[in-house]
Amino acid sequence: MEHNNRRYFKSLEELNSPASIQPKEFESGTPGKNVVEEGDFDLKSSRRDFLKYMGFGISAATLAACTKTPVKKAIPYVEKPHEVDPGVPNYYASYYQDGGYGVLVKTREGRPIKIEGNDLDPLSLGATTAAGQASVLSLYDEGRLHGPMKDGVETTWEDLDKDVYSGLRNITRAGGGVAILSGSIDSPSTQRAIAKFKETHPGTRHVQYDAVSYSGIRDAYRDSMGKGIIPSHDFSKAETIVSFNADFLGTWLSPVIFTKQYSQVRDVTMSDDMAYHVQFESHLSLSGSKADLRIPTKPSEQGAAMVAIYNELASKAGQATYGNPGSFNSYCSPEKIKHVADELWNSRNGKAIVVCGSNDSKQQAICIEINKLLGSYGSTVDIKKTVNMFQGNERDTANLIKDMKSGSIKALIIYGANPSYNYPDAAAFNEALGKVELTVSLSDRLDETAMNVRYVAPDHHWLESWNDHNPVTGQYNLSQPTISNIYNTRQAQESILSWGKSTSSYYDFIRETWMMYGGHGSGAGFEKFWKESLHDGLSVEGGNPLKKHVDSHHDHGADTHAAHEGANNGHGIDQDTITHVESDTTVQRVGILAAAGNTLRGDRSIRESVRDVVHGQENVNTTVTETPVSSASEASTEVPMDAVTEGEASSAQINGGSVDLTALSSALISAKNNAKGQVEITLYQKTGIMDGKFSNNPWLLELPDSVSKISWDNYACVSPVWASENGYEDGDLITVSANGKSIAEIPVLLMPGQLSGTISIALGYGRAMDDTAGRVANGIGKNVYPLILTGDNNIYQSVSGSFEKTGSGYPLAKTQTHHHIQIPAGLQKQDRPSTVQRKGDIVKEATLGALVTHRHDNHHDTDDHGHGHGEHVNKVYAGEGDQPNKFKHLNIYPDWRETNNFYKAIHWGMSVNLNTCTGCNACVIACQSENNIPVVGKDEVMRRRELHWIRIDRYFQTVEGTEEDRPLLYDDNPKVMFQPLMCQHCDNAPCENVCPVNAINHSSEGINQQIYNRCMGTRYCANNCPYKVRRFNWFAYYDNEEFNYNFTMNSGLGRMVLNPDVTVRARGVMEKCNFCTQRIQAAKLRAKTENRGLRDGDVVTACQQACPANAIQFGNTNDPEAVVSKVKQGDLSYRIVELLNTDNSVYYTTQVRNYKLESEIPVIMREQETEEAHS
Secondary structure, eight states: OOOSOEEEESSHHHHHOGGGTSSOSSOOOOSSTTOSOTTTTOOOOOHHHHHHHHTIIIIIHHHHHHOOOSSOOOOOTTSOOTTOOTTOOEEEEEEETTTTEEEEEEEETTEEEEEEEOTTOTTTTTOOOHHHHHHHHHTTOTTSOOSOEETTEEOOHHHHHHHHHHHHHHHHHTTOEEEEEESOOOOHHHHHHHHHHHHHSTTOEEEEOOSSOOHHHHHHHHHHHSSOOOEEEOGGGOSEEEEESOOTTTTSSOHHHHHHHHHHTTOOSSOSOOOEEEEEESSOOHHHHHOSEEEEOOHHHHHHHHHHHHHHHHHHHTOOOOOOOOOOOTTSOHHHHHHHHHHHHHTTTTSEEEEEOOOOHHHHHHHHHHHHHHTOBTTTEEEEEEBOSOOOOHHHHHHHHHHHHHTOEEEEEEESOOHHHHSTTHHHHHHHHTTOSEEEEOOSSOOTTGGGSSEEOOOOOGGGOOEEEOOBTTEEEEEOOSSOOSSSOOOHHHHHHHHTTOOSOHHHHHHHHHHHHSSSOSSHHHHHHHHHHHHHTEEETTOOHHHHHHHHTOSOHHHHHHHHHHHHTTSSSSGGGOOBOSOTTOBOOOOOBOOOTTGGGTOOHHHHHGGGGGGTOOOOOOOOOOOOOOOHHHHTOOOOTTOSSSOOOOGGGGGOOOOOHHHHHHHHHHHHHHTTTOEEEEEEOBTTTBTTTTTTOHHHHHSOOTTTOEESOOOEEEOHHHHHHHTOOTTOEEEEEETTEEEEEEEEEEOTTOOTTEEEEESSOOOOSSSSSOTTTTTOSOOOGGGOEEETTEEESEEEEEEEEEEOOOOOEESTTSSOOOOOHHHHHTSOTTOSSOTTOSSOEEEHHHHHHHHHHHGGGSSGGGOSSGGGSOOTTOOGGGSSOTTTTOOSSOOGGGSTTTTSSOOEEEEEETTTOOOOOHHHHHHHHHTTOOOOOHHHHHTTOOOOSSEEEEEEEEEOOOGGGHHHHTOSSOEEEEEEEOOOOOTTOTTGGGOTTOOEEEOTTSOEEEOTTTOOOOOHHHHHOTTOOOEEOOSOOSSOGGGTTOHHHHSTTGGGGSOTTSOOOOTTOEEOOOSOHHHHHHHHHHHHHTTOOOOTTSOOOHHHHHOTTOOEEEEETTOTTSHHHHHHTSTTEEOTTGGGOOOOSEEEEOEEEOOOSGGGSOHHHHHHHHHHHHO
16 A cells, blocks of 8 residues: 655654653652762752862872873972963864874863864864764773782882893793784884884784774785775765675774765755665664665675676676576565666766675675776775774784694783683683783783783873874874873883883884984974974875865964964974973973864864964973983884885786686675575674773763664664564563574664564673773673684674573663654644655655755755745745744744844854764764763663753654554664754743743843753753753762762762863753853854954854764854855755744754665655656
């Protein structure tokens, strides 16, 4: 039957029984006893309270003041240094290695408190990730080791160095083997330090290991092109994107870079062009959620599906075909295979890209051959610009473990790796480790591997460290310390240099590396190059093309130049600014301030703050003790800066290689046929926890997963269709078996989009209960690394296995069943049933075909693509029910524009582009970091008490029908939409007129303001808010042992991350998004000191600044040239539930689907395309 309406649902509970979840806005119950203590009823909140909670007198400033390090010293603020201006933030350019992008670190009075993107980074263009935003919190993690350890007890660095060096010397003299097992290293100076270590200890073996491996890509390129490389990918040049299980928007390779590229070809706000995206996968990923055509396939089918597409393309190119892949599941029909091949062929010659997420080198090899047929190399795939991250090699790791077990390896140093936790056969590794005579870990905490070694030399946090990085060919980034080391730790490279008997500090060692290979000599030319590189955070061969572009967005060019010069002075280079601290031979050096801000997105706030440096207001929060440059013999260790990989592949190698396509195709087809009837398990990473390295970060643990919307756990995702047929429910406990191993008591989650016959489980959980990961991560979830299959010298995250039910009733913290937007049923009935974009809708959709037709037909009424004609511009699918609200004049609210001249100059507004938003959650963590939002814990989340000011609602789309259509409602392949939702700052705000104490008021600039010290916690406002974006503090989350996992407010060290510009809210207080008022005020003060008005881009909210897709814009809607105004006036903009007449200040863009396959277009949208064409 045809369905004339669509239905969006946030969860299966809402789909099946909407009434059961609507009333529970305020869940009753408490997390446990002793939560409400005497004094908790004091609801007053003040700046004095904030300073008290910060606890700087003892726990922070004195802690930093007392630490010592041979590299640098923190300055205690008993007497304020003249270089520091209290209340003024400073920004330091650095590099976030785990994300692979440049950052700016915001510091206040010597404390790093916020991570921002660096727009001068040509790769990320100022983008960040949720994990990168949260990494500042891990700096203050009390779970980090406080000093070196020997045999499980504390020791001194002198004793540890003596024991380790003598042990290494004796072993090498006796002919024993020495090995360094590390994570991937893209640092030229670190590679050179290891080379120096090898000179002192000949025969040392260096093996790199990644918990989530990409060696299959390198092996495939080695076989196909002669070089074991990972090429660069550029989605911004693609017209057709096809992904086989590569979640390139979530976790695959460089998602922050790919998201930036992807958003450029998916934004139709001012363009009619939109790339076509096809995703093959079994588990619903971020990338699959955004795809125009998602084809559910089992992991075993994906290689054969690539063979089928290769054969279709080869036929078109007149080349040989290989094998007969046969049939697939019902979603992957021959018609769809042919359709995908046709679309790729139509986009050949540099406008198509095919990527594969499997670590099976055979699948990667056929992917390479497809891209060759399409002519992708040199455009969307660049083998000359290689990726230097993820250099782990399973073959080398397996051989190392074998040699450890045999006794030939006598000494092992482990750096940046935790194989006792995340190696698939951790038991075998631990057994081999026990046979090694000298074992040393450089871990920053007593993790699973550090627990099994004799010596632990704890590493610095990255925000305490100097380092350099070569993420891709031709680009070199620098990391610099933004605070003195908090604990008695030492940078890992310093330890390696020390045990290699080098007398150089690592800072000087980096300078030597750059002096040797930077091409600027060793004199004044190098000093200028070094200062500029530190200032910008990176150096790009041939010059950075963004520097001129960024400067062009700043109309105070002279001031910017002065800022650069001022920032570079005072860093140990200008002798007039050097301060002697110990003796005539030691000088202080401070980190280089960044002047780059997010000007590519119109932001001047960060960049212009550096102008204060010219006036001597630089933040000297760290100093560096300069040591003499090392001897020439030390500098002679030859490790070229671009030698961190096997080198480049020339364009001539594209047609080279010796891949046997007959054998390759046969193996992939056989894998599909051999897996028939088996349950297939996919092990994936979440965008927050990733591989488990960040499992002790409470911000990331409480962050709801982008797709499942579950926090605080991992779980086994199963198909709702399969679960219904086999009697499984949410929370049922199962035992999963694969690869000869079993993991018990994993909870089940019914997940739309999960293909029947498959399950998926997230990696990175299940840390031990003995504080190895930290008090937050202990015992959360299950460790499923043992299920990973090792074979053919590769590690596979997809395996065949089985599972059985063992129990039930495990509670999962589902956030998607919370905070439902209230839409009166009568409003829905006012619309024509066939109207796709209805007033009263929360999310709106259109097809690209209908959008193009609409713009063509209405072009005479609008400027470019519908911009500039105010609220009367024709909207996409405008119909009878979508005309301006005829009841708008019937209003109980005042006309603010006529009352006290409100909005005379400024009316703040925000826009959210649903076409580019990927649901990555970077904005959620950025908001939490900026606004001191507490972590409440799993129990409180289950009571609907999470406090995030911005949430990302995930909607599934299906069609409405009767009971006989029930299978359609449980489709394994629903359409997905993400919608960030924050306070809508309504001009007609229902919350304002119900507060009995006037704790909520309306500003003259359109901001819905919350007065914390007036709020008495009636919660009337939250009850009256139709969008459910207000959050209530049920308890005092600071100084409360019941919430000890919230160490940002329950430990003296953790409070160092708090933003002093934002009040810490007390118990009984309501809170919500305030459009980052503190940033608005700071921008106004800057403009005032410069004797000018505010300009578009002066104010950038935390969520806007973090977004890698540029989906969020903020500005003055009274300014017709502001970006947010242009979006507001566009033909895609709408406000949610508009007939409520709340007059929101947040605008959304209609989700546009680029359907190419007629059968994929929902009936109602097909009807609307026809209506639009004939209107």
